[in-house]
Amino acid sequence: MTTTLPAYDEVVARYEPVIGLETHVELGTNTKMFCGCPTDFGGEPNTRVCPVCLGLPGSLPVANKAAIEATIRIGLALNCSIAQWCRFARKNYFYPDMPKDFQISQYDEPLCSDGYLDVEVDGELVRIGIERVHLEEDTGKTLHVGGATGRIHGATESLVDYNRAGIPLVEIVTKPVPGTGALAPEVAKAYVTELRDVLRSLGVSDVRMEEGSLRCDVNTSLNLPGEEWGTRTETKNVNSLRSVERAVRSEILRQASVLDAGGRITQETRHFHEDTGDTTPGRSKETATDYRYFPEPDLVPLAPDTAWVAELKAALPELPRLHRRRLQEQWGLSDLDMQSVLNAGAVELIEATVAAGTTPAAARKWWLGELSRRANETGTELADIGATPAQVAELQGLVDAGKLNDKLARTVLEGVVAGEGSPTEIMTNRGLEVVSDTGALTAAVDEAIAANPGIADKIRSGKVAAAGALVGAVMKATRGQADAKTVRDLVLERLGVQG
Amino acid sequence: MTDLTRMTATDLAGLVASGETSAVEVTRAHLDRIAAVDDRVHAFLHVDTEGALAAARAVDERRAAGEQLGPLAGVPVAVKDVLTTKGVPTTVGSKILEGWRPPYDATIVQRLRAAGTVMLGKTNMDEFAMGSSTEYSAYGPTHNPWDTDRIPGGSGGGSAAALAAYEAPLAIGSDTGGSIRQPGAVTGTVGAKPTYGGTSRYGLVAFSSSLDTPGPCARTVLDAALLHQVIGGHDPRDSTSIPQPVPDVVAAAKLGATGDLTGVRLGIVREFTGEGAEPGVMAAFRESVDTLAKLGAEIVEVSCPHFRYALPAYYLIAPSECSSNLARFDGVRFGLRVGDDGNRSLEEVMSLTREAGFGAEVKRRIMVGTYALSSGYYDAYYGQAQKVRTLITRDFTSAFEQVDALISPTTPFVAFPIGARTADPYQMYLADLFTIPTNLYGGPGISVPCGLSEGLPVGLQVMAPTMADDRMYRVAAALESVVGTFTPPAL
Numbered sequence: 001m002t003t004t005l006p007a008y009d010e011v012v013a014r015y016e017p018v019i020g021l022e023t024h025v026e027l028g029t030n031t032k033m034f035c036g037c038p039t040d041f042g043g044e045p046n047t048r049v050c051p052v053c054l055g056l057p058g059s060l061p062v063a064n065k066a067a068i069e070a071t072i073r074i075g076l077a078l079n080c081s082i083a084q085w086c087r088f089a090r091k092n093y094f095y096p097d098m099p100k101d102f103q104i105s106q107y108d109e110p111l112c113s114d115g116y117l118d119v120e121v122d123g124e125l126v127r128i129g130i131e132r133v134h135l136e137e138d139t140g141k142t143l144h145v146g147g148a149t150g151r152i153h154g155a156t157e158s159l160v161d162y163n164r165a166g167i168p169l170v171e172i173v174t175k176p177v178p179g180t181g182a183l184a185p186e187v188a189k190a191y192v193t194e195l196r197d198v199l200r201s202l203g204v205s206d207v208r209m210e211e212g213s214l215r216c217d218v219n220t221s222l223n224l225p226g227e228e229w230g231t232r233t234e235t236k237n238v239n240s241l242r243s244v245e246r247a248v249r250s251e252i253l254r255q256a257s258v259l260d261a262g263g264r265i266t267q268e269t270r271h272f273h274e275d276t277g278d279t280t281p282g283r284s285k286e287t288a289t290d291y292r293y294f295p296e297p298d299l300v301p302l303a304p305d306t307a308w309v310a311e312l313k314a315a316l317p318e319l320p321r322l323h324r325r326r327l328q329e330q331w332g333l334s335d336l337d338m339q340s341v342l343n344a345g346a347v348e349l350i351e352a353t354v355a356a357g358t359t360p361a362a363a364r365k366w367w368l369g370e371l372s373r374r375a376n377e378t379g380t381e382l383a384d385i386g387a388t389p390a391q392v393a394e395l396q397g398l399v400d401a402g403k404l405n406d407k408l409a410r411t412v413l414e415g416v417v418a419g420e421g422s423p424t425e426i427m428t429n430r431g432l433e434v435v436s437d438t439g440a441l442t443a444a445v446d447e448a449i450a451a452n453p454g455i456a457d458k459i460r461s462g463k464v465a466a467a468g469a470l471v472g473a474v475m476k477a478t479r480g481q482a483d484a485k486t487v488r489d490l491v492l493e494r495l496g497v498q499g
Numbered sequence: 500m501t502d503l504t505r506m507t508a509t510d511l512a513g514l515v516a517s518g519e520t521s522a523v524e525v526t527r528a529h530l531d532r533i534a535a536v537d538d539r540v541h542a543f544l545h546v547d548t549e550g551a552l553a554a555a556r557a558v559d560e561r562r563a564a565g566e567q568l569g570p571l572a573g574v575p576v577a578v579k580d581v582l583t584t585k586g587v588p589t590t591v592g593s594k595i596l597e598g599w600r601p602p603y604d605a606t607i608v609q610r611l612r613a614a615g616t617v618m619l620g621k622t623n624m625d626e627f628a629m630g631s632s633t634e635y636s637a638y639g640p641t642h643n644p645w646d647t648d649r650i651p652g653g654s655g656g657g658s659a660a661a662l663a664a665y666e667a668p669l670a671i672g673s674d675t676g677g678s679i680r681q682p683g684a685v686t687g688t689v690g691a692k693p694t695y696g697g698t699s700r701y702g703l704v705a706f707s708s709s710l711d712t713p714g715p716c717a718r719t720v721l722d723a724a725l726l727h728q729v730i731g732g733h734d735p736r737d738s739t740s741i742p743q744p745v746p747d748v749v750a751a752a753k754l755g756a757t758g759d760l761t762g763v764r765l766g767i768v769r770e771f772t773g774e775g776a777e778p779g780v781m782a783a784f785r786e787s788v789d790t791l792a793k794l795g796a797e798i799v800e801v802s803c804p805h806f807r808y809a810l811p812a813y814y815l816i817a818p819s820e821c822s823s824n825l826a827r828f829d830g831v832r833f834g835l836r837v838g839d840d841g842n843r844s845l846e847e848v849m850s851l852t853r854e855a856g857f858g859a860e861v862k863r864r865i866m867v868g869t870y871a872l873s874s875g876y877y878d879a880y881y882g883q884a885q886k887v888r889t890l891i892t893r894d895f896t897s898a899f900e901q902v903d904a905l906i907s908p909t910t911p912f913v914a915f916p917i918g919a920r921t922a923d924p925y926q927m928y929l930a931d932l933f934t935i936p937t938n939l940y941g942g943p944g945i946s947v948p949c950g951l952s953e954g955l956p957v958g959l960q961v962m963a964p965t966m967a968d969d970r971m972y973r974v975a976a977a978l979e980s981v982v983g984t985f986t987p988p989a990l
Contacts, residue, residue: 051601051602051603054832055827055832056583056601056602056603056832056833057583057589057591057596057599057601057704057705057827057828057833058582058583058589058601058603058605058701058702058703058704058705059603059701059702060700060701060736060737060738061738062735062736062737062738063738090823092822092823092826092872094826094829094846094849096829096831096845099827099832100826100827101826101827101829102823102826158845160831290873290874292822292823292869292872292873292874292877293872294819294820294823294872294877294881297707297708297709297739297820298705298708298738298739299738299739300738300739
């Protein structure tokens, strides 16, 4: 279809979008969901496998308690009810990266259900309903080799790596989200962002979308005002926060053009393409597989102890949104200033620097100033810049102690980023410490006075402002390592003038 | 000298422990016997001569070093081919696993090795344990040592026939609907299905996960109890394994052997009228009831009204689970692969592999199970069968409020001629009429020889409450103390 897409603003003025999100999160447990194999990313193909995660005949699953605990904590953080009794279920379908040709998942008895997550969009709070949070196992990965596209068509061989098979996977499904209008794409992005932050604060996953430990499917439909919700499509392969927003926007535009042309939306799975920003159809849901779900007979039902769940609830960390608000107050920042901290990805870095003893203002100055500039220049994440909050705090400590001035401190910081060591080490090794030996300074001041008798006379006669020239001469002579105020005081003292 | 193959496991272990004979001698005697008769019996799919002799030598060395040996050390055991054995072929009686050598031992196999028993090899079975005659083995039928033209029962016909043919003194079976007990009954041997969860399923190639129970087979009740003690108990690798110690089945078998059942209340199920059962089987059963009464047991009639729905419920639940359990046999990772010529799609290779690798009965059950779990049919079939299962469990629970154990014939008919029931699946399914309720409930059941009908063995079944396996051993041993063991005619 080569129809030109209508303008977005015009589309959302006529149609009401309804969105829904399904998010898969790989848990950061040490071992897999149903066996003792390690879960860390990477590793030679098929080296992190055993009879259980390979689905060998006779093998049996045993549920990982740490994964169940993490799932319950996610459910609690999302304000869900935790099931007092529930079961795993088998989802049956044939696929080579599914070792047993069924996936152990949950069906009509999820571990957590009926919650919500509040997200902020344009300063407004939007409540996203959570339908369910359930636990399942991940599949292996199929690699199609020998073709141009890496897809199965044209490939000469298909290789399967089962290292990922059996890694605990949590699926978080929202309720349909109507009523967000033109903001639907931003709401979708804000939800995934907030969810990612919640998961990170819980410490249950490294939530890296690029490595696939956080994966997102986006459901979108359009309807005319006052009419029933439209047929939805499910967009897969949405692998960055930006893509979430783009995928919703692109699908709203596509559906509008189909509807405007008098067509009807097919209920189907679509694939999002990062490069073009649009979606193409996958398999049609109307001919969907019958997964023949039934309770997993190899596993006993889950019956989380009420007291244990209460304990987990009591120990939950503060929600990121509330945490941020508290920090903003503590740091005394305006909404705009806080937003720039957020945009720079500096919240946790500043927080840690403050925790190491630095004032919020100084911490913010370093992270948003010198370090952000370097991060932008080199295209790295601020967190990966090479300086730690502890080092920044140490640097500021040296400034506060008068051992470094601002200019020297920036030189030391360059050394820190370059990996030369701690700020103190760099200062000592490079001889950058402020000259505070009054004897040596006095000699330099006397030299400057002797070399500039005219200026000295002016100062003696009361033109105190002329002292700056002598201070400059001393600073030059000490290669900037003197404290300017101390020098000025000394100059005036030696000339017998009151500052 | 005495024929080592005719001795009980208890006696063999004693001879090895005292040094009167060696584990190697005992093993050789049984390997020789297998070599002599197994072409007529076909109890074994694989004989692990080297592995068995090595294991026997290890036992002899440990004894020579003065180590304390376990109660079954040096005793040979035949293992049903449904359990994985590291490096030793495991086929489950199916072409689809031909040549597969598992990289791991089943928990039960590990425990057998740790106990110093000597694994002789792997025994024949109906493909994937689906059958009651061992005729559905992809590798040809096993013959009943009582009459080699007849079936040895199934699915564990190989293990039962190996015992009856004196090829092994002990064997391991698995019981999903009667696959240990019914072969025991028709070969005149003892077969016990432990409480579900009392023996580990780790390494047992699954047929129906919620029903499969591995268990001991022997020629005497005490031998079965000793083997039960060795293989039973909690296994952290099996979530459905019960975290409790094995009931003291050995003590119970010894107590029963005194022949005193005073104070024991035994129930006869009113709904097991004997309809569909052979008169000779019912006669032997009634005679055994009288015997048990003479030993002091009180005989009470109890009602289990839902037992009549057990067979249909079983034939929905077991196929449903099997349709999912057998999905992994797709030619991708292990076993048979057919049609992988570089031109066919993955789906085609999977289909061709399964078409060629599975037998007709397995396909029938996969299809039934797939249908029963399908969207729109689930509630009417699988869901309804689960409700029946709950009702049957209630029948047992209420019966065990009145009696200590239930007794019945093990199977409605004696060993039938090979080929007699293969044409009509339902006629085959009837073989498990009396054994299936116990599987649906999850309790233990044992078959013990109780007499002959037309010269062929008849078994009596004792059913006990879950985790009261000791009760059935006591009753079975008491009956055995009167009727003795049964020896088939020479092969």
